[in-house]
Amino acid sequence: KAALGLYFPRDTYSEKLYVDQPAGTPLLYVQALRDSQQEVPRFQLGQHLYGSYRSQLHENLWFQIHEDTGLLYLNRSLGWKDLKSLSALNGGYPLLNIHLHVFLSPKPFWENECLWPSCAKVSLSIINTTAPTCSSLKAREFCFLDTGLSFRIKENKPPGTFHQFRLLPVQQLCPNISISYQLIADAGVPFRCDKESMEVSTRRPLDREQREKYELMAKCTVRMEAREVDVVVPFPVTVYDEDDTAPYLPRGINTADAVVEYKRKEGTILAKLTVQDADVTPSSGELIRKYTNTIVTSDPWVSESFRVDHMPNETTVNSNGSLVRATQHEYRLVLNRSFPITESRSVQVDVLVNDTDFQGPEGSLLLHFNVTILPVSIRFQNSSYSFSVNRNAHQYAQIGKICIENCKEFYGVNIVYRLQSLSSNCSALGILTALEETTGHLYVNDSTVVQRPECTEIQYTVVALDKQSKKQAKTSIIVVVEGTIMPQEQGCPSSCAVSKRRSECEECGGLGTLTGKCQWRQGDGKGITKNYSTCTPSLKTCPDGVCDTVESRYPAICPQDCTRGEIIGGHERGDRRGIKAGYGICNCFPEEKKCFCEQEDDKEALCDDVCRTVI
Amino acid sequence: SLASPSSPQGSELPGWRSPVDCVRANELCAAEANCSSRYRTLRQCLAGRDRNTMLANKECQAALEVLQESPLYDCRCKRGMKKELQCLQIYWSIHLGLTEGEEFYEASPYEPVTSRLSDIFRLASIFSGTGADAALSTKSNHCLDAAKACNLNDNCKKLRSAYISICNREISPVERCNRRKCHKALRQFFDRVPSEYTYRMLFCSCRDQACAERRRQTILPSCSYEDKEKPNCLDLRNVCRTDHLCRSRLADFHANCRVSYQTLTSCPADNYQACLGSYAGMIGFDMTPNYVDSSPTGIVVSPWCSCRGSGNMEEECEKFLKDFTENPCLRNAIQAFGNGTDVNISP
Numbered sequence: 001k002a003a004l005g006l007y008f009p010r011d012t013y014s015e016k017l018y019v020d021q022p023a024g025t026p027l028l029y030v031q032a033l034r035d036s037q038q039e040v041p042r043f044q045l046g047q048h049l050y051g052s053y054r055s056q057l058h059e060n061l062w063f064q065i066h067e068d069t070g071l072l073y074l075n076r077s078l079g080w081k082d083l084k085s086l087s088a089l090n091g092g093y094p095l096l097n098i099h100l101h102v103f104l105s106p107k108p109f110w111e112n113e114c115l116w117p118s119c120a121k122v123s124l125s126i127i128n129t130t131a132p133t134c135s136s137l138k139a140r141e142f143c144f145l146d147t148g149l150s151f152r153i154k155e156n157k158p159p160g161t162f163h164q165f166r167l168l169p170v171q172q173l174c175p176n177i178s179i180s181y182q183l184i185a186d187a188g189v190p191f192r193c194d195k196e197s198m199e200v201s202t203r204r205p206l207d208r209e210q211r212e213k214y215e216l217m218a219k220c221t222v223r224m225e226a227r228e229v230d231v232v233v234p235f236p237v238t239v240y241d242e243d244d245t246a247p248y249l250p251r252g253i254n255t256a257d258a259v260v261e262y263k264r265k266e267g268t269i270l271a272k273l274t275v276q277d278a279d280v281t282p283s284s285g286e287l288i289r290k291y292t293n294t295i296v297t298s299d300p301w302v303s304e305s306f307r308v309d310h311m312p313n314e315t316t317v318n319s320n321g322s323l324v325r326a327t328q329h330e331y332r333l334v335l336n337r338s339f340p341i342t343e344s345r346s347v348q349v350d351v352l353v354n355d356t357d358f359q360g361p362e363g364s365l366l367l368h369f370n371v372t373i374l375p376v377s378i379r380f381q382n383s384s385y386s387f388s389v390n391r392n393a394h395q396y397a398q399i400g401k402i403c404i405e406n407c408k409e410f411y412g413v414n415i416v417y418r419l420q421s422l423s424s425n426c427s428a429l430g431i432l433t434a435l436e437e438t439t440g441h442l443y444v445n446d447s448t449v450v451q452r453p454e455c456t457e458i459q460y461t462v463v464a465l466d467k468q469s470k471k472q473a474k475t476s477i478i479v480v481v482e483g484t485i486m487p488q489e490q491g492c493p494s495s496c497a498v499s500k501r502r503s504e505c506e507e508c509g510g511l512g513t514l515t516g517k518c519q520w521r522q523g524d525g526k527g528i529t530k531n532y533s534t535c536t537p538s539l540k541t542c543p544d545g546v547c548d549t550v551e552s553r554y555p556a557i558c559p560q561d562c563t564r565g566e567i568i569g570g571h572e573r574g575d576r577r578g579i580k581a582g583y584g585i586c587n588c589f590p591e592e593k594k595c596f597c598e599q600e601d602d603k604e605a606l607c608d609d610v611c612r613t614v615i
Numbered sequence: 616s617l618a619s620p621s622s623p624q625g626s627e628l629p630g631w632r633s634p635v636d637c638v639r640a641n642e643l644c645a646a647e648a649n650c651s652s653r654y655r656t657l658r659q660c661l662a663g664r665d666r667n668t669m670l671a672n673k674e675c676q677a678a679l680e681v682l683q684e685s686p687l688y689d690c691r692c693k694r695g696m697k698k699e700l701q702c703l704q705i706y707w708s709i710h711l712g713l714t715e716g717e718e719f720y721e722a723s724p725y726e727p728v729t730s731r732l733s734d735i736f737r738l739a740s741i742f743s744g745t746g747a748d749a750a751l752s753t754k755s756n757h758c759l760d761a762a763k764a765c766n767l768n769d770n771c772k773k774l775r776s777a778y779i780s781i782c783n784r785e786i787s788p789v790e791r792c793n794r795r796k797c798h799k800a801l802r803q804f805f806d807r808v809p810s811e812y813t814y815r816m817l818f819c820s821c822r823d824q825a826c827a828e829r830r831r832q833t834i835l836p837s838c839s840y841e842d843k844e845k846p847n848c849l850d851l852r853n854v855c856r857t858d859h860l861c862r863s864r865l866a867d868f869h870a871n872c873r874v875s876y877q878t879l880t881s882c883p884a885d886n887y888q889a890c891l892g893s894y895a896g897m898i899g900f901d902m903t904p905n906y907v908d909s910s911p912t913g914i915v916v917s918p919w920c921s922c923r924g925s926g927n928m929e930e931e932c933e934k935f936l937k938d939f940t941e942n943p944c945l946r947n948a949i950q951a952f953g954n955g956t957d958v959n960i961s962p
Contacts, residue, residue, distance in 0.1 A: 053722035091722070092634065092689065096877065146876050152930065240927045283926025284847040314923040327924075575785045 005035025006104045007117030007154065009162035014147040017124040018131040023077050026168040030070040030102050030120060033153065033160045043070045046101030051090040058086055063100055072122060098124045134174035139229035142170055142179055143220030154240045159202040166198050177224055184217040208239040209278045211322045243357035245278040247365055260373040264339040265412020273367045275329040275353055282357055287312050290357050293331060296350040307336040308351050333369045338412045340468045344375040378464055380475035381405045391483045392516025394509055395447045396557050398541050398550055402440035404464045404473060410438045414467040419460045426455035429479065434549040443550045456481050486516055495556035496535045497588040505535035512537030512557040528570045532582035532597065534560055547577055556590040565593025634726060637705040638698050640690035650685045653678040658708055682709055691726045694896060695806040703859045723870035724863045728889035732957035735811050758829040761815035771812045774804040782835035792838035801839055802899035814891055820953025821911040828909035834898055840905045840919055848920035849932050854901050861900040867893040872945045882944035887957060890948040904939055914949055915940050
């Protein structure tokens, strides 16, 4: 393991390397910042040179580092021949850069691995010419490299020197050119540039929770003969975080109440509590592992019934005018199983949140959720329901809906409706329960019974049964049979949806019709629209974009909502089935599993014999 | 037979040997007792162990050293080749042991692209009959023209309608589409349709929002790109790196679109074609990139991720993201394609 605490303020150092630069040429300084005052950095080079993508090129024969000062220099001139043989080892890539690894001693076991903060990479970009003359260099080249500067300084560490501005090879090449550096920064920033040594250092320990980015500028002034040129580049310093603050509760809120009533399904979110942390470490990748939460309980019922979902989110807080990142943790108490309607209980669920990276004693917090589980009863609001049915109604005609009290609120409770006939000779109806909806759909099951003259009033008892608890509720329904029997048109299709014209639609009946006649919907004619023209058994239920539980019994009732077959013409498919939108008129042939959406045929009738005679 | 790149004369990069593909290299290694036994050892070393434990083992290290001398070390794969996945598996079985786990840029396992944009323009002028001049006319919607051109080609039309119908099919109100199948169909489109067609649709130049919106919609982003949550880019990169194909395509993107300070265009070897190809090569993987909005000229592309939650890795995350969002090489390449211009490289 590398020396604890010492670290490099950059992960990569760069410099240019010209061919045939003489031995002894200084290249650059690396710096190390320390964790405690006693530490003394010792710099060591890795044994190998690396080429593109860190492929090992060769043993390092050319570069050396001064153990105490961090000065990297050429120990031996790197000539054309060396370069050629190094290029040949670069896995086929053109050799543009040579990389070195600098370690803070002792070196690690596997030297190929160079991981910040205890190792820094030095990238030397190879310039395929010999060193230039001073007069050919631009002012910028005396001052800064193209690769840009950026620094990382850990918070809460002793101050130290972290950068040396001088470009050593240029300075050695052109000793007569005067170069000076200056930091442009607001007053009070904790950095300092020494005019003499051209070193930049921190004045005091930094605190990320106060400020995490310093966007400084570095100005370089070059004096060449009579001219003076300024070059300004960005000099960003990022303060690195450590887990030095404990999690806390915003406004001290550590308790939330939750009531479980109609929504009893597994996965229901019962309550939320928020924990705030000024740190941004641990980061998203390791947050779930290091920021733990556990339900504190010895009761297996509690641990099986609830779980906690942790939703971390980065936020920003204002600290003395600068925005600083922080972390917000949302803890959601979630039902881990569906509860039966009979369950009745009050419990306090305690959740221990632990910031395991935090070194102090206050790294953990206790959250309390007061959960009340109320039993729900199944009952009908009305003591009796009444509906009416037309004598001409066809099979699958939907007469009405039955629903227990608060049925729209229920979630995760399985209710089934059943009919018990009180007038056995006239039992013409059926009931179907929609999944998830907790609603019963009452429909005509046998249209011949409705037509019997003796059946003028049909009575049922309807039972709503909760499958899990076997609890049930009852109510009675009376269905009055209305109207007189009308003769049926001959040669009509069994499905309304087959008809393509208004006239043939409205004179025929079909499955699901309430009065024995299909109904026509006139669309708005606006291209592919949800409101397309079509023929349907009942405008209330079809097409409404939902293939309901009765419609799904038989494909001919409402193929517009329920088809899974081919749709020909301009259309948009429904989410799972049916036609969401269509062009012109949509009609369907349920036996062939095909629907057609197309513009109306010529509106004017073809010239018939009569019109010919007139002409 | 040996897969050697059939490149136009003079356009080969200096210093490039013709690499053997890894499937072939594997066959060569299998024919040799020493090589094949070392390769078997290495594969056992890598299986289920992390890099450091592997390298601590003498036998594993010795195997790695021997294999560095074998044809397996230098082998490469080709985009859309037969047995591409097998080839990449062989490649990474050796290179995972060689590269650092935390390496920012990885070497591309793919052969270098030697063709150039101008080759596409030449072909484009054959099928459109108008040539690159048409790109300069003011009124036309190039993205619409590109879609038309695709529809006139049987292969392009077939694979385009295949991915559109798969990516558009809603499964349920909570599940917009089958993302996995959509990605697969997109990969087939970009792998099997010639780039004359695919690039025209993906990189068409726009003057108005309608055109730019069509360009943004090319990959059906509501299914293939957007997601409920925006993950952290470094976490997304880690996910991508667990998949050999995604990892390879990302490495290829970095190899070909990474900003170079030494070239005129900011692209490595001034090769726009290579950059655009490796950009398109990431579509249909976890790292799928797309235009972030329908601005006609301010082109910004990005994978579906952000740098929120980076902790101390924010700098690295920004650097990763900027290779997409603020990459002069990629931007220049997309613009050059839209304008029908390529840099002239003297061989």
